[in-house]
């Protein structure tokens with residue numbers, strides 16, 4: 001359909017040329033043979049016929065073909081949007097015109113699709129698919145592979161963006177990691193200080209508790225002794241009380257005996273009086289006995305009075321002692337309670353101290369570890385800069401105090417040495433990497449141990 | 452050559468290989484139509500050339516869609532859309548249209564180029580419903596504002612679905628061929 005009409009219309013031009021050449025030959029030969037009349041009549045018929053044919057058929061065809069050719073020439077120069085229109089006027093050439101038009105429709109559509117897709121791709125828009133439907137197969141296949149290519153570009157862009165992103169993230173992360181770690185290190189050392197403070201307080205508390213408990217213990221002991229003394233006193237007072245009772249009894253006995261003696265002496269003096277003179281001496285004795293017994297009785301009564309008084313005082317004393325024994329007993333129990341309280345306090349203070357000490361060990365170890373990691377990161381950062389050629393006279397990081405006092409100090413020193421060697425180009429990257437691997441191995445095993 | 456068929460429902464169906472192509476000047480007056488166009492729409496070339504493109508406009512098409520079409524073209528963008536058209540004898544046909552600006556070597560817009568392809572049936576089903584609603588909105592609004600109102604509705608509808616207009620029509624067209 002596309003090429004045949006063109007050939008057919010071009011073929012129409014041949015009779016024109018043939019006829020023209022033929023008639024020209026006829027005229028020339030007639031002229032040469034001077035026999036014009038016969039041939040002249042033929043050509044006289046032929047020529048107008050040919051002119052008519054040319055006017056009606058060939059000239060419009062020629063014009064039409066000129067238009068078609070013009071469109072094709074423009075297309076060839078890149079202007080695909082021209083078309084042949086008013087095709088009715090082109091008569092037989094119209095099929096040629098349509099062949100050209102439809103061919104250009106395909107080509108223009110194809111190129112538009114391609115151009116529109118890629119204009120968008122340039123702006124990172126991958127949503128515009130090239131649409132092949134309706135186009136000839138080769139065009140469709142071409143557009144399909146363009147779609148595949150666009151998809152690949154999209155993935156690639158995604159991938160690149162991701163990579164750039166992870167790269168930036170990595171960079172950010174490293175920078176942040178280092179400052180984070182630095183902050184952690186500072187936090188940890190603050191914690192360490194706080195813990196030492198707490199530890200001191202706990203120790204102080206423990207000591208105070210111990211001292212207090214000792215003092216109370218002593219006090220309690222003294223009180224105990226006092227209580228015992230009082231008990232003894234009480235006993236003695238009791239004994240005194242008992243004794244004074246028996247004194248009273250004895251006095252009463254003496255008083256009774258004195259009364260009886262007095263009675264006896266009275267009887268004796270009565271008998272002596274009855275005996276007269278003979279009884280005179282006896283009467284004197286009886287008098288003396290009577291006096292004696294009277295005095296005895298008087299003394300006994302006096303003693304009895306004194307003892308009663310004494311007894312009263314002892315009873316009072318006894319009551320007082322009982323009260324104070326009671327009191328000291330109560331105080332003593334209270335002190336015992338107090339004491340066990342202090343003992344508990346002392347115990348818990350001891351435990352606190354121990355725990356705080358544990359925490360301190362952990363935080364020391366964590367601080368050491370973190371300062372080691374920071375140091376490592378800083379070394380790596382410097383190395384990275386040196387490798388990228390961003391810093392030539394890069395200065396190496398300095399170990400923090402925490403790092404210096406940690407078990408990682410030797411490793412840190414070794415790292416420093418390696419980095420220095422590399423920066424000053426004393427060692428190559430292979431040696432550096434090997435050295436770093438060894439350090440990392442040791443670092444890992446050191447960190448695995450918790451303190 | 453073109454095996455389109457006439458339906459009892461008076462719809463002319465496009466075949467997968469049918470490409471309806473036309474060109475217009477900057478005002479939308481037809482400067483070229485291919486033979487598929489003429490055969491399906493039922494016009495002779497001389498009946499089309501120089502005529503405004505709304506010659507084949509179908510009354511079921513909301514004005515809001517054409518408002519959007521021209522907005523996009525004026526911004527130098529291409530336009531995709533489902534369009535229902537009239538044939539010369541009162542039948543209709545649905546197309547999936549793509550209209551792009553024609554630029555000369557200086558980058559100036561010299562006219563527009565439109566390729567129409569066979570639309571997916573599922574797309575026609577969904578789009579008809581939306582167009583119906585847009586038409587109702589236009590009938591309720593006063594003349595000048597009508598296309599803006601119905602276009603607003605369309606844009607809000609798509610915003611609700613979180614999808615751009617172009618994505619929406621592309622997806623519809625890809626749904627089932």
Ligand SMILES: Cc1cc2nc3c(=O)[nH]c(=O)nc-3n(C[C@H](O)[C@H](O)[C@H](O)COP(=O)(O)O)c2cc1C
Pocket residue numbers: 473474475479503504505506507508509512514517534535536550563564565
């Ligand atoms: C290249 C091109 C192709 C168009 N194709 C159609 C079409 O197929 N059907 C249609 O109704 N409008 C088409 N239009 C839109 C019309 O120009 C017109 O805006 C539309 O029919 C609405 O008519 P109105 O402006 O008179 O309301 C096309 C516009 C351009 C620039």
